[in-house]
Amino acid sequence: MTVGHYGQPSFCVNDLMLEAKKIILGVTGSIAAYKAAFLVRLLVKAGAEVRVLMTPAAAQFISPLTLSTLSKNQVHTAVSAEDSWNNHVEMGLWADAMVIAPVTATTLAKMANGICDNIIVATYLSARCPVFFAPAMDLDMWQHPATRENVRRLQTYGNHLIPVEHGELASGLVGNGRMAEPETIVHHLDQFFQASTLLAGKKVLITAGPTFEPIDPVRFVGNRSSGRMGIALAEQAKARGAEVVLILGPTHLRPSSPGIQTISVQTATEMAAAAKQHFPKSAVAILAAAVADYRPGEVAKEKIKKKKDTFTLELIKNPDIAATLGQQKKENQLLIGFALETQEEETNAKGKMVKKNFDFIVLNSLRDEGAGFNLLTNKISIIHRDNKIKKYELKSKEAVAGDILDEIEQLLSKH
Numbered sequence: 304m305t306v307g308h309y310g311q312p313s314f315c316v317n318d319l320m321l322e323a324k325k326i327i328l329g330v331t332g333s334i335a336a337y338k339a340a341f342l343v344r345l346l347v348k349a350g351a352e353v354r355v356l357m358t359p360a361a362a363q364f365i366s367p368l369t370l371s372t373l374s375k376n377q378v379h380t381a382v383s384a385e386d387s388w389n390n391h392v393e394m395g396l397w398a399d400a401m402v403i404a405p406v407t408a409t410t411l412a413k414m415a416n417g418i419c420d421n422i423i424v425a426t427y428l429s430a431r432c433p434v435f436f437a438p439a440m441d442l443d444m445w446q447h448p449a450t451r452e453n454v455r456r457l458q459t460y461g462n463h464l465i466p467v468e469h470g471e472l473a474s475g476l477v478g479n480g481r482m483a484e485p486e487t488i489v490h491h492l493d494q495f496f497q498a499s500t501l502l503a504g505k506k507v508l509i510t511a512g513p514t515f516e517p518i519d520p521v522r523f524v525g526n527r528s529s530g531r532m533g534i535a536l537a538e539q540a541k542a543r544g545a546e547v548v549l550i551l552g553p554t555h556l557r558p559s560s561p562g563i564q565t566i567s568v569q570t571a572t573e574m575a576a577a578a579k580q581h582f583p584k585s586a587v588a589i590l591a592a593a594v595a596d597y598r599p600g601e602v603a604k605e606k607i608k609k610k611k612d613t614f615t616l617e618l619i620k621n622p623d624i625a626a627t628l629g630q631q632k633k634e635n636q637l638l639i640g641f642a643l644e645t646q647e648e649e650t651n652a653k654g655k656m657v658k659k660n661f662d663f664i665v666l667n668s669l670r671d672e673g674a675g676f677n678l679l680t681n682k683i684s685i686i687h688r689d690n691k692i693k694k695y696e697l698k699s700k701e702a703v704a705g706d707i708l709d710e711i712e713q714l715l716s717k718h
């Protein structure tokens with residue numbers, strides 16, 4: 304069956320990656336809830352197993368009977384009903400993906416703040432699978448700073464926004480706020496599962512954080528990198544099925560997903576040794592570490608005493624991990640680097656990409672507000688070997704990690 308509607312993506316449901324996928328659909332109380340029937344039908348036709356959860360408000364817009372008939376599964380509208388309890392924890396663990404469509408401003412706010420007063424939020428908080436949310440509301444509600452902040456927070460937690468569309472709204476106003484069409488939602492899910500398979504089982508090496516180069520037993524030369532960007536990349540690569548090795552410089556942050564092999568290092572020399580050991584078996588290496596370019600030539604054995612008025616430190620060059628891996632890189636490997644520049648950003652980044660043999664380089668400029676070290680957000684451009692530049696909005700580092708991995712998967716699909 305080929306579907307396509309109002310200029311939405313058209314596809315053949317049989318070609319989608321949704322066969323046997325277990326999907327929880329949460330439906331909340333918006334007029335767009337009527338589209339949930341079409342969404343369930345499309346998912347079921349594509350071979351997915353769908354379990355529907357509804358808020359009591361949603362049940363006023365569309366009957367649970369309609370959605371249980373279409374999904375061929377019982378629909379739940381409460382955590383407990385009469386003398387039975389619906390196990391939201393079991394459901395959260397069962398699913399390959401959870402989709403909340405439509406999600407109202409209220410449920411967005413509850414999800415962003417962990418207010419667990421209905422079965423959808425209870426399941427969302429228990430879910431370990433990727434979560435997609437497709438908001439639906441009037442244009443002023445959508446633009447309100449409270450809604451913007453809740454959406455941003457949900458993205459920061461690693462959830463996937465299916466953007467609202469522009470058009471006529473239930474109020475009669477015209478603007479942004481319409482829920483994405485069911486075909487678009489299915490397309491997002493399909494893209495996600497397609498992409499997941501490209502990294503699945505592949506070894507991905509990531510360097511992250513600063514390096515600290517000792518001067519004496521208590522002092523060091525270092526920088527302000529938190530490692531947050533590299534850790535977000537590790538989490539996202541793991542979520543897409545990769546076997547992740549994270550070589551992490553000194554930072555108090557750690558990845559939260561179990562199963563990420565984390566090698567803690569202090570210095571550039573230690574980072575270089577670990578990277579060289581793991582690179583040959585890696586399909587992809589992403590070098591997000593802010594490696595110190597120089598280290599003290601001599602490390603004092605004892606704490607240096609404050610004697611003279613001036614103190615000269617002689618620094619010697621550290622190994623360039625990126626350049627070394629760039630030289631060793633084989634045809635079937637991808638090497639991705641970062642550039643944090645303060646001037647002539649694009650020219651400098653392009654120079655580094657060529658010199659270090661990167662397949663693409665991620666540029667963040669310190670001139671951009673919200674981009675750089677120690678922040679929760681980043682604003683990047685990706686520069687490719689053919690000089691094509693993709694510029695992205697300011698986003699959470701988790702969302703930026705998703706964009707970078709999407710780009711890597713694009714390259715893997717052509718390999």
Ligand code: C5P
Nearest residue numbers: 590591592594622623624625640641642
């Ligand atoms: O420090 P620079 O701007 O040259 O960093 C560009 C890229 O090279 C980054 O991806 C960084 O992780 C990597 N790099 C490295 N080893 C170094 C210096 C930088 O791997 N010694």
